Amino acid sequence: MIKRLFDWLIQPLGLIAVSIAVLALFSLAAYGINTTQQPPAQPIQFPHRTHIAFGVQCLYCHPGAARGPAAGIPSQSKCWGCHQQIAKTNDPKSELRFLKAAVESGTPIQWIPVAQVPDFVQFNHRAHIAAGKNCEDCHGDMTNLTLAENPQVFNMGWCLACHVKNAGDDHAKLVKLTDCGTCHY
Template sequence: MKLKKPWWNQPGIQIASVLVALIIVGGIVGGIFLTQTPPEQPIAFPHNRHVAIGASCLYCHTGATLGPSAGLPGIEKCWGCHQQVQKQSPELTKLAGYVERNEAIPWVPVAIQPDFVHFKHSPHLNAGLQCSACHGDLSKMKVAEPQKGQNMGWCLQCHKNTAPEQWTKLSDCATCHY
């Protein structure tokens, strides 16, 4: 007769424990190493002042509701307004320099996941989530600030809370790693 394995040695339990361990370790590592200090950007772009004049997030990040990436605005979009705005400042002189050289501004990414993670914006926005649920309140920031602890546990935690009826799919490894 085959002896029944103790509960903690059942295959299902083992996978669950590994998953739980990954989430805990990930949370600790993320919490320690990810600070909210934004990286040095080529231009000190003020989100707060652009949101205050009424520019919407989607006006500059047009891809967010349409597909996987939100995208960043190109220099044509900046210049569309700034050749009209009669204002001198060191940061705007830098902008004029990029436009003159017809050179893309080399922004440093702050909201980024490793290549083996597949994240799409559109299904999240179609589910009614606001940008601020994941990126913080940009109307109070200058350049975008990295958010703490956005690891696998963060994704799973929100999936469990906001879409429990889809938990089987939204916790499946292949949904995010393929």
């Protein structure tokens, strides 16, 4: 039985069937990776919710968003500015033990990026903040989030839909904001 199956598999038709199965599995996997918006396992379970509720502004930790292309992730020394004065930081059961260890050993925390566009796409935060867009317009409501995750896939249709909406009747603006060279160069 096994032998007959094997003989069939190595026939041309069998090989084609196997390749199709492999391809199908592969694209399914790629599709799955693209669509699941599960937050990755971060080195520290950093709770956005707690910090936002405490009144810390997005731009305090991500100041690059107002100044340039990338928003940036705060360094551990910025965390430590607050946490060295917070009692909970010394609680050996808290997530904060990982922050304390990173600060004491001087090893940078390796955050795993979640909000990203491919390298061939030019995105600049500053232009959007200057145009009056809010963080939540693109990143969703983070006040209830524990781990950061993407509310939507940053695909081309999503960028273009907002650009078309913002251009309104301004033809020159519409041309600029939908020109391939505006986002790909």
